[in-house]
Amino acid sequence: MKTIPAADVCTIGRDITITLRKRGADAYSKASYPQQFGVYSEIETTDTVLRFNLNNEIVYLRGRGRDWPHPQEWLKRTAGNDWIYYSTGGYTGVVEAIGEYYLPNTPYPTNSLLGGRPFLLPVVQELTACWHSLIHEVAEQAAAAPADIRAFLAGALANSPDALENRAQALFAISGSRSTVLPPDCRHVDYDVIPLAVSEGCLYKCRFCSVKSDRPFRQKSEEEVDRQISALQGWFGQNMANTPSVFLGEHDALAARPGLIAGTITKACSAFDFQAANIKGGNVFLFGSVGSLLDAPDGLFADLGSLPCHIYLNIGLESADQATLEVLGKPLRAAAVVAAFKRMQEINRRHATVEVTANFIMDENLPAGHYPAFLALVREGLSRVSPKGCIYLSPLRVGRPSRAMVMDFHRLKILSRLPTFLYIIQRL
Numbered sequence: 001m002k003t004i005p006a007a008d009v010c011t012i013g014r015d016i017t018i019t020l021r022k023r024g025a026d027a028y029s030k031a032s033y034p035q036q037f038g039v040y041s042e043i044e045t046t047d048t049v050l051r052f053n054l055n056n057e058i059v060y061l062r063g064r065g066r067d068w069p070h071p072q073e074w075l076k077r078t079a080g081n082d083w084i085y086y087s088t089g090g091y092t093g094v095v096e097a098i099g100e101y102y103l104p105n106t107p108y109p110t111n112s113l114l115g116g117r118p119f120l121l122p123v124v125q126e127l128t129a130c131w132h133s134l135i136h137e138v139a140e141q142a143a144a145a146p147a148d149i150r151a152f153l154a155g156a157l158a159n160s161p162d163a164l165e166n167r168a169q170a171l172f173a174i175s176g177s178r179s180t181v182l183p184p185d186c187r188h189v190d191y192d193v194i195p196l197a198v199s200e201g202c203l204y205k206c207r208f209c210s211v212k213s214d215r216p217f218r219q220k221s222e223e224e225v226d227r228q229i230s231a232l233q234g235w236f237g238q239n240m241a242n243t244p245s246v247f248l249g250e251h252d253a254l255a256a257r258p259g260l261i262a263g264t265i266t267k268a269c270s271a272f273d274f275q276a277a278n279i280k281g282g283n284v285f286l287f288g289s290v291g292s293l294l295d296a297p298d299g300l301f302a303d304l305g306s307l308p309c310h311i312y313l314n315i316g317l318e319s320a321d322q323a324t325l326e327v328l329g330k331p332l333r334a335a336a337v338v339a340a341f342k343r344m345q346e347i348n349r350r351h352a353t354v355e356v357t358a359n360f361i362m363d364e365n366l367p368a369g370h371y372p373a374f375l376a377l378v379r380e381g382l383s384r385v386s387p388k389g390c391i392y393l394s395p396l397r398v399g400r401p402s403r404a405m406v407m408d409f410h411r412l413k414i415l416s417r418l419p420t421f422l423y424i425i426q427r428l
C-alpha cells in the first residue's frame with residue numbers, strides 16, 4: 001500500500017471544514033456502522049457532509065439536519081453515476097437477509113424484497129439536486145484558503161452533474177455497454193469494481209431474464225482486452241488506488257477461453273496495481289453458467305487459485321427442477337444443474353482463494369417441485385454446514401416487495417447448509 005501524506009484540514013468560518021486525503025478503512029469489512037473505504041476528501045458544513053474520491057468526484061452525501069431520515073444513512077454515487085441510498089432497514093434482519101448491514105435502495109426498479117422509497121423524500125431529492133451548488137457556495141467562501149484546498153474545490157466544481165454523466169457514458173463505452181447486472185458477490189467490495197469485459201452476451205437467452213443483452217455470446221480478442229485495460233487506467237486515474245477490484249464481464253465470462261480469463265486477470269492485477277491500493281486485497285468477480293462451469297478445465301481453477309487476488313465466480317443455476325426451468329425458459333436439463341452444483345462444491349473445497357457461488361430464483365408462483373429440488377441440493381445434498389459458496393435467492397419479479405416472500409426466504413435460509421442471502425440486482 002502507498003504511504004498517504006497526512007490529511008490537510010482547513011476550517012472556513014465557524015461552519016465549514018474541508019479535509020483533504022482523509023483515510024477511511026483500509027480493508028473491506030462488514031460493520032454495523034457506516035464506513036468509508038480508501039482515501040477521500042470531505043466538505044463538512046452544518047447541514048451536509050460531502051465526500052469526494054481521489055479524482056475530486058462526489059461519491060457521498062449525507063444530510064445533518066433533523067429532516068434527514070437517519071444519522072447513519074447516506075447516499076453513494078456509483079461509477080455508473082447512480083445515487084444509491086443506504087438505509088439501516090431499522091437494523092431488523094437486514095444483515096441476515098443480504099449479508100450486509102446496510103440496505104442499498106436503487107433509483108431504478110430492481111428485485112429487492114426490502115426497503116422503503118427514500119428517493120421520494122424531499123430532503124433526499126433536494127440533496128441529490130443541489131450538491132453542486134453547495135460546493136459553489138463553499139468555494140466562494142474559501143477564496144483565501146490554502147492553494148491545495150482551492151485546487152480541490154476547483155476540481156470538485158469542474159465535476160458537475162453533466163460532466164459526471166458524460167464520464168459514466170465514457171466508462172460504458174470502454175467495454176461496449178453498461179453492465180446491467182453485477183454479480184451479487186460484489187457486495188463484499190460495496191460494488192466498487194472496474195468493469196473489464198472478456199466477452200459479451202450469454203449462452204442461453206433465458207425467457208425470464210430482464211438483464212440479458214440481445215447480442216450473441218462473443219469472446220473478445222486479446223487486443224480488445226488490452227485496449228480496455230489501458231482506457232480503464234486513464235478513466236479511473238488517481239481513484240484506481242481506491243478500486244482494487246475487477247468485474248470481468250459480461251454475462252458469462254467463464255465461457256471465454258481459459259487462457260484469456262487467467263491472462264486478463266494477471267494483466268489487470270499488474271496494470272491496476274492492486275498491491276499498491278489504499279484498500280487491501282485484490283478481487284475479481286465474474287459470472288459463469290452451467291455450461292461454462294461444466295466445460296471449464298481443472299487447470300483453469302488451479303491457475304485462478306494461484307493468482308494474487310480473490311476470485312468470486314457466480315453461476316446462474318436458477319432451479320434444479322425441470323418443470324421450473326421450463327417455466328423460466330432456461331434451456332437446460334435439471335441433471336446439468338445438479339452436476340454444476342456438485343462441481344461448485346468441489347472447486348470450493350480445492351481452491352482457497354476461489355469461491356464459486358450460485359443463484360436460484362424465488363417466486364410465489366413457481367412449480368411445486370422448485371423448493372424441494374433446491375433443498376435436495378443445499379440441505380440433503382451436503383453432509384455438513386460450509387461457510388464457503390454462498391447461495392443467492394433472486395426474486396423473479398421487479399418492484400414487488402413481499403413480506404410473504406421474505407418469510408419463505410428465512411425458512412429456506414435456516415434449512416440451507418450454505419450461507420444463503422437475497423440477491424438484490426444492482427447495475428454498474
Ligand code: SF4
Nearest residue numbers: 202205206209212251
Ligand atoms: S439468466 Fe444468464 S444465461 Fe439466462 S439470459 Fe440472463 S444472463 Fe443470459
